[in-house]
Amino acid sequence: MSYEMIALLMFSSLMLLLFTGQRVFAAIGFVGAAASMLLWGVGGVDIAFSSAIKLMKWYPLLTLPMFIFMGYVLSESKIADDLYKMFHVWFGGLNGGLAVGTIGLMVLISAMNGLSVAGMAIGATIALPELLRRGYDKRMVSGVIQAGSSLGILVPPSVVLVLYAMIARQPVGQLWLAGVFPGLMMAGMFVIYIVIRCKLNPSLGPALPPEDRNVPMAEKLRLLGAGLLPIFIFITMMVPFVKGWTSLVESSAIGALAALGAAVARRRMTWAVFETSVRQTLGISCMFMWIILAALCFGAVFDGLGAVKSIEGLFIGKLGLSPWEILILMQLSYLILGTFLDDTAMLVIVAPLYVPLVGSLGFDLIWYGILYTITCQIAYMTPPFGYNLFLMRAMAPPEITIRDIYASIWPFVGVMVLALMLVMAFPQIALWLPGQVYGNP
Numbered sequence: 375m376s377y378e379m380i381a382l383l384m385f386s387s388l389m390l391l392l393f394t395g396q397r398v399f400a401a402i403g404f405v406g407a408a409a410s411m412l413l414w415g416v417g418g419v420d421i422a423f424s425s426a427i428k429l430m431k432w433y434p435l436l437t438l439p440m441f442i443f444m445g446y447v448l449s450e451s452k453i454a455d456d457l458y459k460m461f462h463v464w465f466g467g468l469n470g471g472l473a474v475g476t477i478g479l480m481v482l483i484s485a486m487n488g489l490s491v492a493g494m495a496i497g498a499t500i501a502l503p504e505l506l507r508r509g510y511d512k513r514m515v516s517g518v519i520q521a522g523s524s525l526g527i528l529v530p531p532s533v534v535l536v537l538y539a540m541i542a543r544q545p546v547g548q549l550w551l552a553g554v555f556p557g558l559m560m561a562g563m564f565v566i567y568i569v570i571r572c573k574l575n576p577s578l579g580p581a582l583p584p585e586d587r588n589v590p591m592a593e594k595l596r597l598l599g600a601g602l603l604p605i606f607i608f609i610t611m612m613v614p615f616v617k618g619w620t621s622l623v624e625s626s627a628i629g630a631l632a633a634l635g636a637a638v639a640r641r642r643m644t645w646a647v648f649e650t651s652v653r654q655t656l657g658i659s660c661m662f663m664w665i666i667l668a669a670l671c672f673g674a675v676f677d678g679l680g681a682v683k684s685i686e687g688l689f690i691g692k693l694g695l696s697p698w699e700i701l702i703l704m705q706l707s708y709l710i711l712g713t714f715l716d717d718t719a720m721l722v723i724v725a726p727l728y729v730p731l732v733g734s735l736g737f738d739l740i741w742y743g744i745l746y747t748i749t750c751q752i753a754y755m756t757p758p759f760g761y762n763l764f765l766m767r768a769m770a771p772p773e774i775t776i777r778d779i780y781a782s783i784w785p786f787v788g789v790m791v792l793a794l795m796l797v798m799a800f801p802q803i804a805l806w807l808p809g810q811v812y813g814n815p
Contacts, residue, residue, distance in 0.1 A: 384409050384675070399661070403668035409675050425670035429663065433623060434539070434546045439659040440626035441531040444611075444633040445483075446651040448604055449496060451642035457482055457604060458500045460597045462582075463589050470572030470579030472508060473518045474565050476501040480522030481561050482604050484529035494523035494762065498769035511578040512774050514571075517782035520762045521564055521790070524751040529557035530612075531626070533662065534750065537721060538743045540666050542729045547615065547622050548808040549743050555803050556744055560793045567789055603640075607632045616811055669725065697735040701745075704728055705794070708749040709756065721746070741797075744804040748794045755783045755790075 384405055391401035410418030429435065461475025468474065476497060483496050497519040505515045527534040530550035539546040572579035611629035614620040620628065637643040695703070707724070732742045754762045757780050766779050797803050 380409070380413070384672075388672075399664035399668040402665070402672050406668065406672035406675050410671070413675070421671060421674045425674055426667055428670060429540075429667050432540060434536070435663070435666075436623045437531065437546065437626040438533060438536055438662060439655050440623075440630045442533065442658050443651060443655040444607075444626075444630045446654045447630075447633040447637050447643075447647070448607070449483075450647045450650050451637040451640065453603060453636065453640065453642070456597065458504070460602075462504070463594050463597050466582035468569070469576045469581050470514075470568045471581060472501075472505055473510065473514060473568045473572070473579050476505065476518050477522045477561055477564050477568070480519075480525055481529060481557070482608075483523075484526040484532075484557070494519065494766070494769065497523055498766070502770065506771070506773075508582065509577075509580050513778050513782040514568075514578045515782075516766060516770065516774055516779050517786050518564075518568065520755055520766055520779075520783055521786035522561075524754050524762060524790075525557055525561060527750060528553045528560070528744070528747050530554060531629075532747065533658075534721070534747055535743060537662060537666060537669075538725075538746065541669055541721060541725045542739050542743065544739050544743065545812075548740050548812060551616075551808040551811055552740050552744050552804040553747065554807055556748065556793065556797050559796070559803065560748075560790065563789045563793055564786065567785060571785075603636055607636060669721070697737070700735060701732070701737065701742075701798075704732075705745065705749050708746065709753050711753065721750075738801065738805065740808060741801045741804050744797060745794065748790065748797065752787055752790045752794065755787055 388401055388405045391405065406421075407418075410421045412418075414421075457479050458475065461478055462472060465471035465475040465478075479501060480497060502515060502519060505518075506512065526532070530553050532550065532553055535549040535553060536546055538544070539549050568579070607629060610632050611625050614628065615622060615625035634643065637647065704724075711724070729739065729742075733739055757763060763776075763779055763783070766774075767776055770779065
């Protein structure tokens with residue numbers, strides 16, 4: 375059997391297992407381990423063992439539980455509620471102001487947690503009931519929360535970018551810095567769309583009545599101080615790292631300690647909050663470690679097969695495609711996969727092929743990590759099986775139907791596609807900040 379047929383058989387077996395509902399890490403790990411044993415006999419077990427040792431020796435992986443713990447502490451201690459109260463008071467007088475505040479809340483939640491699910495959960499429990507109670511259009515509300523929560527996998531500290539860094543063998547710090555401007559740009563584009571849309575049709579996002587906006591300045595300033603606490607924690611964590619005073623792992627520890635200290639200072643660190651945060655952190659960290667381990671095993675088998683060279687020969691030699699045409703096809707394939715897989719599954723399935731191919735085509739792998747992440751955001755929100763669509767359906771009240779959820783996302787998907795095109799056309803949007811900090815060209 376040719377190597378191309380072996381690679382095709384591995385992919386088809388993997389997709390079949392995923393369609394049967396198997397765990398992502400179990401399906402990927404089983405196919406990788408079984409293929410290595412069948413190809414190289416008993417010695418094939420060394421591939422999985424070497425992958426495990428490589429994972430355990432990867433020092434930046436310690437950032438993963440630190441940032442997840444930081445996010446859950448700030449979420450479970452209700453410090454995120456203060457953020458929304460701040461946006462409520464300061465932006466309520468603007469048409470669509472609470473929706474703008476929700477986007478701001480999502481950006482800050484993303485900077486605290488790095489997971490899309492966390493932003494969705496907080497937005498659905500804090501912002502969604504308030505926006506509906508204030509007369510906001512239910513489709514506008516659904517779109518805002520889904521689009522805003524998707525920023526969690528792009529704005530640092532993104533857990534998805536940590537996973538990409540491990541598989542692509544790229545520095546986590548550079549990937550995080552590369553995600554800053556694209557993430558803020560996309561959030562700004564969401565805000566511009568909301569403001570323009572609500573100005574043209576004020577009924578979509580009515581301003582708060584004067585009696586709700588007449589809050590004493592002292593109370594406004596108090597809420598501003600409480601709401602800016604997570605920003606202070608983020609600055610405390612990131613400035614030493616950007617300045618080179620601390621390593622990435624040390625900065626993550628500073629962030630976790632700062633979040634814990636803030637919860638204690640606000641007298642919100644109960645035993646229940648601490649236990650929930652630790653349990654959630656342990657569960658998610660273990661899940662990602664199993665996925666990374668399975669992905670490394672799967673990728674090692676592909677490296678041994680030389681499948682990357684075969685794919686490169688097919689696209690360039692036989693089909694005669696240009697590097698940009700190949701890159702666009704890759705992004706389209708992510709959009710298709712995203713209709714029934716989550717971001718981590720997409721990455722570990724195709725990264726063994728795509729990442730080396732992108733490097734051989736002459737593209738920057740840091741830049742491509744941002745393209746991948748933005749494409750995942752779009753795939754998260756596209757029917758029929760976009761991940762965020764079903765999360766929204768599970769958390770939304772009965773009056774928001776699945777039809778409303780599907781109809782709500784298209785304007786925001788259009789904004790995200792525009793952001794993707796801008797980052798593709800102008801790579802320095804992603805690469806300028808890491809270049810300034812690390813001195814890369």
